Amino acid sequence: MTFSRRRFLQSATALAVLPKAVRASSTDLVARKAIQQIAPNGFPETPVWSYGGGVPGPEIRLAQGARLQRRLVNDLPQPTTIHWHGIRIDNAMDGVPGLTQDAVTPGEDFHYDFVVPDAGTYWYHAHNRSVEQVARGLYGPLIVEEAEPLDVDHDLTLMLDDWRLDPETAHIVDDFDNGHDQSHAGRLGNLVSVNGQFDPAFSVRSRDRLRLRLINASNARIYDLSLDGLVGRIVALDGMPLETPMRVEDSFPLAPAQRADLVVDVQARPDRVAGLVSREREGSFGLVRFTVSGQSARTGQPSIAPLPPNPLPMVTLDSAPIHRMTLQGGAMRWLESAHLGETLLSGRELAQLGRFWALNGYAERPQDPFLDAQRGSVHRIEFVNETAFPHAMHLHGHHFRLILADGRLGPWRDTVLVERGQTRQIALVADNPGDWLLHCHMLGHAASGMMSWFRVT
Structure with a gap:
């Protein structure tokens, strides 16, 4: 496998590194600048933003049902937060500035404390100015182990x-x-x-x-x-x-x-x-x-059995209302208009503000929730992609089941890929109270308009 300089795009922009010492315990997640060999040997090292000095951040492993406690210490020049992606946790711990907490300013800290209910593979990442902070390296793995480990080498x-x-x-x-x-x-x-x-x-x-x-x-x-x-x-x-x-x-x-x-x-x-x-x-x-x-001394390859299920709610589609979310805008399907707050702006005006996408006619997170659901109620959400690009739609605080083309229930997910021109339905049991973000996880799309939210009361 080879890599050459011609595979790099051309740019002259560089990132300065200004190390700064902080007081932190061994279990703290210190968001700070670091240097890492990202490119192949022979190329210079890369200045990154990291949790604790490396990318990815430290792997957090704990047992299903255990309590996770970590203090975020911000030693970066920007405010930041941590979102614990895919974990069905208390709303106050979800890490979304302006919705569940205030962003942690430089030099300050925030204590995250929650129980992990589901075994599986998850991750944590910055959720303020995510398009920049995640691209600079602010992420790490979160592994919740099953009670009985798999028989693997x-x-x-x-x-x-x-x-x-x-x-x-x-x-x-x-x-x-x-x-x-x-x-x-x-x-x-x-x-x-x-x-x-x-x-x-x-x-x-x-x-x-x-x-x-x-x-x-x-x-x-x-x-x-x-x-x-x-x-x-x-x-x-x-x-x-x-x-x-x-x-x-x-x-x-x-x-x-x-x-x-x-x-x-x-x-x-x-x-x-x-x-x-x-x-x-x-x-x-x-x-x-x-x-x-x-x-290996293994003499045969036994069949691969299913993992033990997590304690997820029962999904019944009978009488579940359908809520349509239309994905709009982007190149080749430019917005004619969309709302910023209560103001309706033209597509040209929105582009001048760096807003190229909309969800149901809003080019930013609207004041009112897309869905206001009673706790325990079941809802269908229909994503209709009218754009020329795919989008990875992510719901916070919940998993949902895909609804297959034949109407059967598919696997549980927290992020669904909706291809261009495609319509996909999901079934959501709104069982985790709070205000939850719903957005495209192409982070530049979220930053330029594809951001909404739902409420569970």
Whole structure:
């Protein structure tokens, strides 16, 4: 696998690093500047923003039902918060400025304290100026373990991200408000990393069984992933176990913020290399290498059983009202008009303000909720994508079930990919009280209009 300077986009912008000491305990998450080797060896190191000095931030692992307690210490030049993505937690701990808490200003801190009810693969990330702060590296994995661990030889967390780096300095290109990105597919990088590294390698044996916890931390990139020298099944999506694990036959998509847990067996022979592969327009590229040395003592490959289910509510669609959310705007489908607050502005006026998208005619989070639901009620939300681009729609504080084309209930998710021109329905049991964000997780789209919210009372 090779990488050359021509694969970098050209830009001269650089990020200065001004280290600053803070007092913090070993369990605190200190948001601060750091330096990391993101690009291949031979390229300069990259200034990043981090939790605790590295990207990703420290992996948090705890048992299902345990209490998570972390203090965010902000040693950055911007206010920030942490959103605990996919965790059904108390509303006050959700980390959304202006909706659930005030942003934590530089030099201040905030104590997060909540119980994790569901086993699975989750993550945490900045939720103020997210299009910039996540792109600079403010994210990390959150793993909630099942009561009984799986019989695997390796349990590996793999956080996928793409970086837009200057080819000469390897600094992050500082164009987060780029109108072209925001009005098109979003901020796409020119280098893909896994766990903050380019082309990492793990040592395995032939016939080893692996649990791969895949997390897409990219701002906008949708991965089309396949396996090489590995065979297995997807056992969970967005942290929630599948009733029937899905065999990976060819490839599968992973949109921004989505997760997929795989249980795979190493089929590659000793002295060969297996891998996780990204399929792209110009060909397929290895993301992770598994160097095979020796052979496991496993004599056979037992079937892959479903993970134990999480305590999710029962979904019944009888009499569930349908709430339509129309995704509007963007390049090639420009907004004619939309609301900012109570003011109706033309598409030209909105573009001058950096607003290119709308949800149900609003180019920012509206004053009134999209849905005002009684606790425990069931609702259908129909996402109608009238734009020329896909969108990864994420609901805070809840998981929902996809409604398949034939009307059956599909898997539990917290982020649904809605392709251009597509209509997708989800079934939501509004069982977690509070005010919750609903937005596109292409973070530039959210910053430029695709932001709404719902209330559970």
